[in-house]
Amino acid sequence: MRGDTMRVVIVGAGLAGLTAAVELVAAGAEVTVLEARDRVGGRMHGISATATAVADGGAAYLGVRHTALLEQVEEYGLHLASTGMVGDSTFLVSDRRTTTASRVPPLDAVALGDLFDRLEDLVASVRPDAPWSSPQAERLDRVTAARWLADEVTHPDARTFFPLFLGEMMAADPAAISVLHMAFYLRSGGGIRYLNAFEGGAQQWRIDGGAHLLCEALGDRLGDRIRLSSPVAAIEQGDDGVLVRCVADEDGRSSEYRADRVVVAVPPLLAERIDFLPGLRTPRATAATGRGCAVKVHLGYPDPVWRQSGLSGWSVSTDGPLLSTVDDSPPDGSAGVLTGFVTGAEAIAYSALPGDRQKEAALAHTHRLFPQLPPPTHFAVTDWLREKYSRGCYAALFGPGDWLQLGPTLTEPHGRVHWAGTETSLEFFGLMEGAIRSGRRVATELIHGAESAIPSRKVLSR
Structure with missing residues (x-):
């Protein structure tokens, strides 16, 4: 200077x-x-999830490609906690509960494969340095992701999975974002496979004690x-x-x-x-610019009790409010923290509920997913749609x-x-x-x- x-x-x-x-x-x-x-x-905020454990109410996960973030983590003497999961996944598809060692929901594999092939082709067509200059940018920026799905995908299982995927990746309702925004976001973050992965992907670690x-x-x-x-x-x-x-x-x-x-x-x-x-x-x-539609629900337990039943705590549901859950317990297992994600259109509906109804709906859903669990000792909701000085989370959604x-x-x-x-x-x-x-x-x-x-x-x- x-x-x-x-x-x-x-x-x-x-x-x-x-x-x-x-x-x-x-x-x-x-x-x-x-x-x-x-x-x-x-949008990085620590929440008391139990008497001893703090969880991420906002941004949480990082991976090996996040080099600038990893540099800061090291510079300030912070530590990483692995998000590696041991145990079976739980799926609640049309009110039918199943558990399996796979992280893939029990939906038609060929249909999901075709969906991802189409998404991969779309993502590859977008310029990461200037998405507005991509081939077909004008067309892709006019059309919503929901319209793209209706035009391109016919199998009901793929149509069921698509909003769950976008909710997890972007906290987005497909009707609120342009196809160009969807494709750019996925490419900017390292591609679909990297963004969606825990081990070796963008969700490999979290900061021990909270990103805040x-x-x-x-x-x-x-x-x-x-x-x-x-x-x-x-x-x-x-x-x-x-x-x-x-x-x-x-x-x-x-x-x-x-x-x-x-x-x-x-x-x-x-x-x-x-x-x-x-x-x-x-x-x-x-x-047309929208708020990232994300609400996080934290349920606290004396320890990760789901592990006693051979479960990882990871779940996916086709109906809300908790479209997915993940085990965010401290690395030493000194407390149990189950984090639920309410995203997309489900987040808008959930955010409109009064606090007692939010808790009632989340606990009822948790009981359907994990009927063997006792009632949680702690319960917290971080509603980013109501946050005056964030206007949503994970990030703003670019509409048509x-x-x-x-x-x-x-x-x-x-x-x-x-x-x-x-x-x-x-x-x-x-x-x-x-x-x-x-x-x-x-x-x-x-x-x-x-x-x-x-x-x-x-x-x-x-």
Whole structure:
């Protein structure tokens, strides 16, 4: 970094914003991080699943290709826990319960194979570096994944499995995303086989004690540079810098921060709610852009009691609310944590229920899956659809037309305003790895003086 010290305000203390902040501080910048919540971490959040065990309420899994994330895990002295499963899988298909050593649901194997062959061909046709420039991009971005399924797949078993697969991979309802977004997401993450795999895949490990520990470690390094409970309302820029204005508190007072540059590191739907002056040339989200539809349910037990019956805790159901479950118990088995995933359209319906009904529905489903289990000692729901400062999880869902409209300017600075967040990363879009890479990218832009036309307004001299 050359010349006078650069002042940077970063909006959002999720993994992308924290990564960018640490990189910029190391380069000599004066950094302030504004976070709307009363904690750091964004969509990485630890939940008390038992009296002694913390589980991931948000982002959780990583694999060997997630090199930037693994570097941070090592740098901050964190440890990995294997997600390797021992025991049989449980399937609840049309209310018929079966257990088997296989992780493949008891559906027609030929039909599922044909579905994946078609998906593989589709994924291979998308440009990972510029999906909006892919062959047939206009057609693929107009059509929803649900329409593609109706047109391309006839076997009922494949049609049953498809929304379960997209729910697990993307927390998406097929009717809410474009085919281009589906294909790009799967390619960006390393391909279908890698994303879907535990051993050797994108779900090989989780961070022991919770992924939120990484964000807390980054936050500790930044110290009092972070301002919590500081939601940003407006970003006003001109020739002489940027003014960032926070939402007024209960007393009507609004904090203001001046900077040379701003990094907006929040999901697109949140960025779109910020008042930019001058206004954005292209939006960060459109009416078609959706929330990642994910709710996580954690059931806590004194120990992983399902293992006593030879079960792994892994399950798949064709009906909700718990479309899948997984054993997230501590590596030493000191407690039992069963995590249930409610995704896609099921998540929307489940989120609309009052808390007591959510618990009742989840426990009833768990009893159908694992009738031998006692009642859990702990129960927790993390409803990302209701999270005001996330607007969904795992990541924003790009609907029809979004990639053609939003894609080319995802990372293009708006004057002194720069962009970060996993939704701005063309590598591992939607994953923790993508968030880190986006934070490093934007820090490099600022450190090496990437320029963009500054709107001709002197708004900060008053």
